[in-house]
Amino acid sequence: MAETSTGLSATERAAVKQRAKELRDQEKAGKSREAGTAAVLEAIAKLGDDDRSLAEGLHRVVGEVAPQLVPKTYYGFPGYANDEGKVVLFLKPSSKFKERYATFTFEDRSTLDDGDIWAVAFAAHRWSPAVEKKVRELVKAATA
Known part of the structure; x- marks a missing residue:
């Protein structure tokens, strides 16, 4: 008889724990751009080559196209939030x-x-270059 899963996988449980830690850390930091940027850069640094390249590109494009967005992690992912602290976009590696x-x-x-x-x-x-062009268009449209 095969076992059926009724709960979260180990990876999903780890993501939930990561998110809870992020929320506690973000509560302490408030809407600090510096704290958010540090957390996002730390998350980016932990990524493998291709994922890190995508995250670095996104971080640069958001800074240029939508500087009003505040960097913050979202389930451990590099993300960017509006002035209410709500995530607008993120990269899932x-x-x-x-x-x-x-x-x-x-x-x-x-x-x-x-x-x-x-x-x-x-x-x-x-x-x-093609990915950068598309991401620029998307970020611009997403924050219009």
Whole structure:
């Protein structure tokens, strides 16, 4: 008889614990841009080469296109929040859940709306000029 899982996997439990720690740390730091930037840069530094390249590119693009967003981690991922402290977008690295590609994910606070249906997550393997161009367009649209 096969066992069925009714709970979270070990990876999912670790992500939940990470998020709880982030929330405690963010509560202590308030809306400090410096604390958020330090946390995001620390998260980026821990990533493998391709994921780190994507995260560094995203961090640079957000700083240039949407400097009003505040860096903060989101489940251990590099993320960027609005002035209310709500995450607008984040990078989910491929290595976190051993997936084939990383995703740039936009939360419901973003303004990517386009008619009755639109994409909110975009996959990438590595940073390139084409990826940078698309991410710039998305960040600009998401924060318009």
